[in-house]
Every structure is written in C-alpha cells, then in structure tokens.
Amino acid sequence: MQPSGKEGHRGYVLIVGCGRLGANLANSLYDGGGSVVVIDKNPDAFRKLSPSFGGISVIGDATDMNALREAEIERAQTVIAVTNRDNTNVMVAQLAKEMFHTRQVIARLYDPECEDAYREFGIETICPAVLSATEIDGILGARGTGERSE
Ligand code: AMP
Numbered sequence: 182m183q184p185s186g187k188e189g190h191r192g193y194v195l196i197v198g199c200g201r202l203g204a205n206l207a208n209s210l211y212d213g214g215g216s217v218v219v220i221d222k223n224p225d226a227f228r229k230l231s232p233s234f235g236g237i238s239v240i241g242d243a244t245d246m247n248a249l250r251e252a253e254i255e256r257a258q259t260v261i262a263v264t265n266r267d268n269t270n271v272m273v274a275q276l277a278k279e280m281f282h283t284r285q286v287i288a289r290l291y292d293p294e295c296e297d298a299y300r301e302f303g304i305e306t307i308c309p310a311v312l313s314a315t316e317i318d319g320i321l322g323a324r325g326t327g328e329r330s331e
Pocket residue numbers: 197198199200201202203220221222223226241242243244263264265266269
C-alpha cells in the first residue's frame with residue numbers, strides 16, 4: 182500500500198483515531214503535502230475527512246496488531262494516537278516506540294496525571310485539559326481579568 186502525497190520532511194504519518202482531532206490533523210497534514218494514513222474502528226468516522234483528502238483510511242481496531250500492520254505502522258516516522266481512550270493511545274504509542282522504533286510518537290491523554298510518566302518513555306503527550314487551561318489563562322491575562330480582587 183502506497184499512500185498518496187509526498188513523503189515530505191515528516192515522512193509517513195500514521196494517525197490513530199479519525200475523530201474530530203484525528204480527521205482535522207489528517208486533512209491539514211495531507212494538505213501540507215504529507216503522506217498520511219488514518220485508522221479508525223468506526224467506518225463512519227472517515228466522513229469527517231475532507232473530500233480532497235487523498236491519504237489512506239484503514240478500518241480497524243488499533244488494539245489489534247493486524248490492523249496496525251495493515252496501516253503499515255512499521256513504515257511510519259510519526260505515529261499520532263488520538264482515539265478517545267487514553268489506554269488505547271498509550272498502548273499504541275508504546276508499541277510504536279518500542280517495537281517499531283517510530284521516530285516521533287505523540288499521544289493524546291485526557292488524564293493529565295499520566296502525562297509525566299509517559300514523557301519518561303519518550304512519548305510526547307498532549308492533554309486537552311492542560312492546553313485549554315493554559316489558553317484560558319492567557320486570555321484572562323491579556324484582558325487583565327485573572328487577578329483576585331481583595
Ligand atoms: P474524538 O473523540 O472525536 O476525537 O474521536 C475519537 C475516535 O477514536 C473515534 O472516531 C473512535 O471511533 C476512534 N477510536 C476509539 N477507539 C479506537 C480503537 N481502539 N481503534 C481505532 N479507533 C478508535
């Protein structure tokens with residue numbers, strides 16, 4: 182299987198989970214010239230991909246090694262695990278790192294308490310709750326509304 186799109190500086194990117202975040206990422210990485218494969222266990226999820234998306238979509242459960250092999254995880258330079266389950270994202274991220282020696286591995290984690298532990302394994306994590314809190318802090322700071330009035 183050869184995904185269309187150039188293997189630019191990011192190489193072959195595998196996105197696990199084609200939800201709101203995964204589909205957006207897939208669309209923008211493909212539009213930026215990337216070679217993108219996206220896997221989801223729910224075939225309806227691929228409807229979120231833009232009509233111009235020319236990467237590959239694989240229907241499969243990311244906890245199943247055969248599905249990951251079908252998506253050619255071994256060729257990926259980057260694996261981005263963004264299903265809605267922390268356990269799945271962590272499992273896929275660890276597999277990518279330890280078994281397939283993927284260069285860059287990023288996992289979304291809803292539970293901020295696990296972030297530090299996974300960073301130690303070389304897995305980059307993004308946590309929506311932490312990112313949102315930082316953004317909101319920034320907005321409040323810019324407006325000068327974040328200080329306690331005594
Ligand atoms: P969202 O919460 O909108 O970012 O969507 C998360 C996506 O992850 C959904 O499309 C789910 O079908 C998908 N998903 C959840 N678990 C798995 C799994 N084990 N394998 C593949 N896709 C999954």
